[in-house]
Amino acid sequence: KGVSVVASNGVPAIEAPKHGEEGHDHEHDHQNAAAPAAGHDDHDHGAMDPHAWLDATLVEKYYVPNILKGLIAADPAGEAYYKQRAQAYSAQLNQLSIQIHQILDRIPRAQRKAVVNHRAFEYFGQAYGVEFHSAQGLTTESQPSAKQVAQLIQEIKQEQIRALFVENISNPKLIEQIANETGVRVGGKLYSESLSSETEAYGATYLKMMQYNANQLFAAMR
Numbered sequence: 260k261g262v263s264v265v266a267s268n269g270v271p272a273i274e275a276p277k278h279g280e281e282g283h284d285h286e287h288d289h290q291n292a293a294a295p296a297a298g299h300d301d302h303d304h305g306a307m308d309p310h311a312w313l314d315a316t317l318v319e320k321y322y323v324p325n326i327l328k329g330l331i332a333a334d335p336a337g338e339a340y341y342k343q344r345a346q347a348y349s350a351q352l353n354q355l356s357i358q359i360h361q362i363l364d365r366i367p368r369a370q371r372k373a374v375v376n377h378r379a380f381e382y383f384g385q386a387y388g389v390e391f392h393s394a395q396g397l398t399t400e401s402q403p404s405a406k407q408v409a410q411l412i413q414e415i416k417q418e419q420i421r422a423l424f425v426e427n428i429s430n431p432k433l434i435e436q437i438a439n440e441t442g443v444r445v446g447g448k449l450y451s452e453s454l455s456s457e458t459e460a461y462g463a464t465y466l467k468m469m470q471y472n473a474n475q476l477f478a479a480m481r
Contacts, residue, residue, distance in 0.1 A: 310451065313383040315359065315469055319352040355466055356386070359473040363387050366480045373422035373476055374415060376434060379451035389476060392420065394433060408437070415441045422479035424449045427462075446479030 311317045327345040331338045363371060372390045373380075380391040394403035394411045403411075414420070415437070423438050423445045425431040431445075438445050450468045462468040 308378065308381050310379045311382050312465070313380060313451065313469075314386040315352045315356045316386060317382065318465070319349050319356075323349050323352070351466060355469055358470060359387050362470075362473045362477050363389060366477060370421075370480055372418060372420045373424060373446075373480065374411070374420060374434070374437065375424050375449060375451075376426045376430075379426065380449075383472070387473070389480075394437070403433070408433070412437060412440050415443060422446050422476060424475070424479070426451045447475050449475060 312322065323345050327341055330341045334341075368388060371388055372392065374392045376393060378391070378393050380389070383389065384391045392411060392414060394408050415423075421443055423434055423441075423443050425434045425445060425448050427448055427450050434445060437443075449472050450462045454462050454464065454468055461471040
């Protein structure tokens, strides 16, 4: 399914899934798209989902060329080196996407479902075939109603979702509450918007973080 509109930096932007009166809309049709609001202040993304970096193919296609362009503009003398590094990193990103598919494709498609704090994983889900549910919207500051939490708990039971995750930037209390009420064990932590410290080597780089997320999802969904 195509994305018809792109942001000013060329990265496709998907519209935030509707969240509120009708409960959880898990439709993954991203044809209704528009450019995300500029900036990332206070983790308020408005109506658009800016988390495009969670699809490694988009990082390869849009982020790397944009970064390369910026580096060359700042340091023209280093152009050859920057191009060589961009080419090498693009190859790593291509291999990363292949590896993520190899990990997650071992799980039956109907079983590839997970619950996270907020809706940061739409791009990841669309790219790698995982259906993500959450009680919060695009911002971690939003507070779900009791009705929304109850509906999510019902969905987890009805759809037999076995993967619950906290995010490294989010308060774990909501996910812990859902785990207590569903009997589903919290599968661990996913990285959505920041890397780990260097002492936590599994998330210290983008490549490691993405592979770590895929491995965590696989372990919880299988």
